Amino acid sequence: MSDRSIFLVTLVVDDYDTAKAFYCGALGFDCLQDEVQPDGKRWLVVRPVGEAGASLLLARADSEVQQAAVGNQTGGRVGFFLKTDDFDRDHAAMVAKGVAFLETPRREVYGTVAVFADPYGNRWDLIQHSL
Template identity: 50%
Template structure:
């Protein structure tokens, strides 16, 4: 078996990133350790498993929030679009559009804390 465990996600500040991913999106902190020399490893991800994000502090000039240019870089799947959408709105997440129904599910594009595009999507019921 092979699977994608974690991916690096560039951030400007660990505290603001944790607030966004944990409070607004509902992710869990999987690791938050500081090692000798002050290097900090922070990993968040959906509760219950799946690929995590290593929240890495970006160097000056790094493309924070632009990992995929202007395209959607990440696809956040939920089994309750309405509840997740409401949670995110309560936490000030900016949606670029109103939710819409497509053949592949209910979807809306939202922005992360740096303006990067994500899809929130609930696949159709089986």
């Protein structure tokens, strides 16, 4: 039996500092690494507080093709899912920090959810699963 998991996903952004401010400030993620590489790029890894789940590598676009993908990495679909153990707490904190929710929270059979956008337009679900 193997022990495999997705631990890191690249999110293409237009500016390291803007992305870090949003993910670590407004969303409250931990910054795990922020190291300048020899080519001038940064290895910038953030993750929601806690031990479970994947981290994001915030990678600055460095070509026209990559720049075109900023904010549209999943073609306008919700592509990222932020799980919480307290929807109301996290929703209120995110709203207070200026996170743009695209809908009011709704109750589904699987839990409470609301779609929000990062500064680039990538769509995220904030979700608390039903017990």
